[in-house]
Amino acid sequence: MKPTLTPFEYHGDFLEVLDQRSLPNDVKYIVCRSASDVASAITSMAVRGAPAIAIAAAYGMALSARRSSDMKAAASLLLNSRPTAVHLKKVIDRMMVLPREAMEAEARKIHREDLDINIAIGRHGTAVLPADCHVYHHCNTGALATGGWGTALGIVRSMAEIKKLSHVWVGETRPYLQGARLTAWEMMVEKIPYTLVSDNMAAKLMSDGKVDAVLVGCDRVARNGDTANKIGTLSLAVLAHHYRVPFYVAMPLSALDEECATGEGIPIEERPAIEMLGYGFTKWAHPKTPVYNPGFDVTPAALITGWVTEQGLWRPQP
Amino acid sequence: MKPTLTPFEYHGDFLEVLDQRSLPNDVKYIVCRSASDVASAITSMAVRGAPAIAIAAAYGMALSARRSSDMKAAASLLLNSRPTAVHLKKVIDRMMVLPREAMEAEARKIHREDLDINIAIGRHGTAVLPADCHVYHHCNTGALATGGWGTALGIVRSMAEIKKLSHVWVGETRPYLQGARLTAWEMMVEKIPYTLVSDNMAAKLMSDGKVDAVLVGCDRVARNGDTANKIGTLSLAVLAHHYRVPFYVAMPLSALDEECATGEGIPIEERPAIEMLGYGFTKWAHPKTPVYNPGFDVTPAALITGWVTEQGLWRPQP
Numbered sequence: 001m002k003p004t005l006t007p008f009e010y011h012g013d014f015l016e017v018l019d020q021r022s023l024p025n026d027v028k029y030i031v032c033r034s035a036s037d038v039a040s041a042i043t044s045m046a047v048r049g050a051p052a053i054a055i056a057a058a059y060g061m062a063l064s065a066r067r068s069s070d071m072k073a074a075a076s077l078l079l080n081s082r083p084t085a086v087h088l089k090k091v092i093d094r095m096m097v098l099p100r101e102a103m104e105a106e107a108r109k110i111h112r113e114d115l116d117i118n119i120a121i122g123r124h125g126t127a128v129l130p131a132d133c134h135v136y137h138h139c140n141t142g143a144l145a146t147g148g149w150g151t152a153l154g155i156v157r158s159m160a161e162i163k164k165l166s167h168v169w170v171g172e173t174r175p176y177l178q179g180a181r182l183t184a185w186e187m188m189v190e191k192i193p194y195t196l197v198s199d200n201m202a203a204k205l206m207s208d209g210k211v212d213a214v215l216v217g218c219d220r221v222a223r224n225g226d227t228a229n230k231i232g233t234l235s236l237a238v239l240a241h242h243y244r245v246p247f248y249v250a251m252p253l254s255a256l257d258e259e260c261a262t263g264e265g266i267p268i269e270e271r272p273a274i275e276m277l278g279y280g281f282t283k284w285a286h287p288k289t290p291v292y293n294p295g296f297d298v299t300p301a302a303l304i305t306g307w308v309t310e311q312g313l314w315r316p317q318p
Numbered sequence: 319m320k321p322t323l324t325p326f327e328y329h330g331d332f333l334e335v336l337d338q339r340s341l342p343n344d345v346k347y348i349v350c351r352s353a354s355d356v357a358s359a360i361t362s363m364a365v366r367g368a369p370a371i372a373i374a375a376a377y378g379m380a381l382s383a384r385r386s387s388d389m390k391a392a393a394s395l396l397l398n399s400r401p402t403a404v405h406l407k408k409v410i411d412r413m414m415v416l417p418r419e420a421m422e423a424e425a426r427k428i429h430r431e432d433l434d435i436n437i438a439i440g441r442h443g444t445a446v447l448p449a450d451c452h453v454y455h456h457c458n459t460g461a462l463a464t465g466g467w468g469t470a471l472g473i474v475r476s477m478a479e480i481k482k483l484s485h486v487w488v489g490e491t492r493p494y495l496q497g498a499r500l501t502a503w504e505m506m507v508e509k510i511p512y513t514l515v516s517d518n519m520a521a522k523l524m525s526d527g528k529v530d531a532v533l534v535g536c537d538r539v540a541r542n543g544d545t546a547n548k549i550g551t552l553s554l555a556v557l558a559h560h561y562r563v564p565f566y567v568a569m570p571l572s573a574l575d576e577e578c579a580t581g582e583g584i585p586i587e588e589r590p591a592i593e594m595l596g597y598g599f600t601k602w603a604h605p606k607t608p609v610y611n612p613g614f615d616v617t618p619a620a621l622i623t624g625w626v627t628e629q630g631l632w633r634p635q636p
Contacts, residue, residue, distance in 0.1 A: 024604050169610075172594070172603075174492055174516040180594070180603040188604060195608045196594055198492040199518040200550025204615040207552060232518025234525060235557060242556045276490070276498070276514055282600040285490075285498040286342050286506060290513045292487075297522040 005143035005186060007052045008059070010108065013066065015059045019046045020144055024185040034067060035060040035074035042081035045176065049145020050219045051114050051252060054087035058095055058107035065100040083267045084228055084296045085219040086257045114147030117252045118154040120310035125155030125215075125250060126164055128306060128313065133159060133212045136169040136202060139230035140182035141217035141250060151250035152215040153183060155308065160192045168194040169205055173232060175275040175293060199232050206243035214240045214247045218255045218307075225301025225316030226263025227251075231294055237303040246305040253309050263298035271295045323461035323504060325370045326377070328426065331384065333377045337364045338462055342503040352385060353378040353392035360399035363494065367463020368537045369432050369570060372405035376413055376425035383418040401585045402546055402614045403537040404575045432465030435570045436472040438628035443473030443533075443568060444482055446624060446631065451477060451530045454487040454520060457548040458500035459535035459568060469568035470533040471501060473626065478510045486512040487523055491550060493593040493611060517550050524561035532558045532565045536573045536625075543619025543634030544581025545569075549612055555621040564623040571627050581616035589613045 008017045015032040021044070022028050030046050032038045038060030040046075042053045057078040064074035075092050082088065091110060098106055129135070135156060139145075142153035150157055159165035168187060173179035180196055187194035197205065205211050214236050220228040227233070227249050240247040260266060273291035278284050307314040326335045333350040339362070340346050348364050350356045356378030358364075360371045375396040382392035393410050400406065409428060416424055447453070453474055457463075460471035468475055477483035486505060491497035498514055505512035515523065523529050532554050538546040545551070545567050558565040578584060591609035596602050625632040 025601070172492065174490065174518060177602050180607075184603055184607050188607070195610050196603060197610050198549065198594065199516070200492060200553050201610065201612065201615075203553035203556055204549065204612060207615070231516065231522065235518050235521035235553065238521055238560045239553060239556055242560065276516065279597060279600055279602055282597055283343065284495050284597055285502055285514060289498075289502050289506070292513050292515050292519065294519065294522060297519075297525070 005189065006148045007047050007049070007144050008056055010059050015056065015063060017041050017047050017056065020048060020182060021046055023181055032060065033063060034069065035064040035077055038063070039077040039081040049140060050085035050087045050217065050255065051146040051151065052144065053082060053085060054091040055111045055114055055147055057088050058091045058110045061092065061095040062104040062107040065103040071096065071100070082269060084269045087252070087254045090254050111147050115149055117310040118146050118149035118151060121151055121250050121252065121308055122149065122154040122158030124312050125248070125308045126158050126162060128248065128308060129155070129159060129164065129213055131164050132166045133164060134167050134169065134210055135165065136171065136205065136211045136214045136236065137183060138171045138179065138216045138233055138236055139173045140178040142183060142186040144182050144186065145217065151217045151252060153186065155215055155250055156192065157190065160190070165192065168192060169211065170194050170196045171199050171202060171232070172196060173230060174199055202236055203239050206239055206245050211245050214245060216249055218249050218251050219296055220260070220266050221251055221256050221307065222260040222262050222265060223258060223317045224262050225304060225307065227299045227301070227304060228263065228266045228268070228296050229299065231297050234297040234299045237299040241303050247303065249304055249307045251307040251309050251314060253311065263300065266298055269295040323507060324466045325365050325367070325462050326374055328377050333374065333381060335359050335365050335374065338366060338500060339364055341499055350378065351381060352387065353382040353396055356381070357395040357399040367458060368403035368405045368535065368573065369464040369469065370462065371400060371403060372409040373429045373432055373465055375406050376409050376428045379410065379413040380422040380425040383421040389414065389418070400587060402587045405570070405572045408572050429465050433467055435628040436464050436467035436469060439469055439568050439570065439626055440467065440472040440476030442630050443566070443626045444476050444480060446566065446626060447473070447477060447482065447531055449482050450484045451482060452485050452487065452528055453483065454489065454523065454529045454532045454554065455501060456489045456497065456534045456551055456554055457491045458496040460501060460504040462500050462504065463535065469535045469570060471504065473533055473568055474510065475508065478508070483510065486510060487529065488512050488514045489517050489520060489550070490514060491548060492517055520554055521557050524557055524563050529563050532563060534567055536567050536569050537614060538578070538584050539569055539574050539625065540578040540580050540583060541576060541635045542580050543622060543625065545617045545619070545622060546581065546584045546586070546614050547617065549615050552615040552617045555617040559621050565621065567622055567625045569625040569627050569632060571629065581618065584616055587613040
């Protein structure tokens, strides 16, 4: 169970962040020396994934604490870096009640806890999924999106370890291509059998009986179970419902927003148009193309088979 | 009703093909002097769209007829250039019963007929769609995919002409990006209000009540109404069914395969892996990534609200 990939490493006076924007072509690192640097790394998607950005934010707070910065300003910068995931807010709240000198140890603890949570989710996930399972996975929820193991992809890893996994369909996840760039790369590094597909091939795969379960992560879950996650999750949930394929959400309990009764209360981030017009310096659409680019959607609880948490299956409040 | 874009122009001793692979960045042309040249233009997707490749193939036959080539070999090359669309086969059959000297006139006639068919589909389409309509459109079925007007996008054009259209959601259509590259460009040229989205945003749009109808084209329709079309069509049909959004197929009657009882008889082309790994010279996935790239899927008749043909609504045979 040794994690082989990690989205960042904390070195006391700086956080070294693996720049996921250039993966898998280039393995580059960004040095963050303050909460402001970390907030920029989050906004620019150098680090992404709800659990990973929460841990990075905790380290950002620790860095600012060392520098005797204004902690309220640091917290506010980090809180506003991405609005949809709730882990981030919970971590900032947890840090803000501590004295400065306790923040570094707390950030390291949050990181360790996340890894433990992931491994527990993996263990519980293996219990609910069928043997010889063909999984369809969306976005990236692996080592790169977390403290180093993964939530939905942590379940995939755990299933591969106990030889319960046949194969993973890796949905490319437009527009940011987290599946094609990050999940495919993780599967290659881990030697887990996988095949890359476009998001709009999922229906054909399910219709052809090639998917035994859909596994996704989550950015925020309302009390009633409505689940915000990467754009395209809702589409997969409707398809899975139609084709009677089990649809599981890997959910660290920190993704639960107790203050949110239903999915309607979850803010949905809109991302820049440029993500839709091309990739890197290459553009395939006209630069003046009008674009709608919501980063997330909300899947109603009724379309979800189960939420796998570190404590086993979670049940929404009716 | 003047078409402003055309995928090719016939000049007697050559067919000038607009190279759609480099659109909208570059407007380049390919000169085809034989059936073999035309077959290459079809296989490489320089010209694509079921009606357009059928017309191009007719011109290819005419070019080979001028050169006293082996007509059976010419027909075979063209027939094998893309397997899923049935228009192509029908056009080749129609040409092969003619003497060489009649082929050029027949190819021009097939081209003119396609334009008339498109305009009739557009007229019938406006009758079935609601006023102030927000349409979701997949792939490219416009002037570039046909003789110069469009099938599903021909209905969009016709609706815009009579001010019945509010707005078009242009699905980018991975992996080949026909929506982002071609449909968005056509809408821009035609000054029709549109917004580009990723394929996996369609569920959110429907869930948010922002889609009044889905409009797609087709490559082959079985007698029972099962419809092969660009990969991702099945996903949109399942979503539209779930959200009770009308789902219409624009269908030239030449897309009907009378020899095919159900969708199971329709051959589905698999496209090269490279289309999934990047765009042009830019790659975002590892070159050794295993890929599945079916070019089409089959939507069962039960998920389709109606088939709009040049003779009005078509009914499948029970």
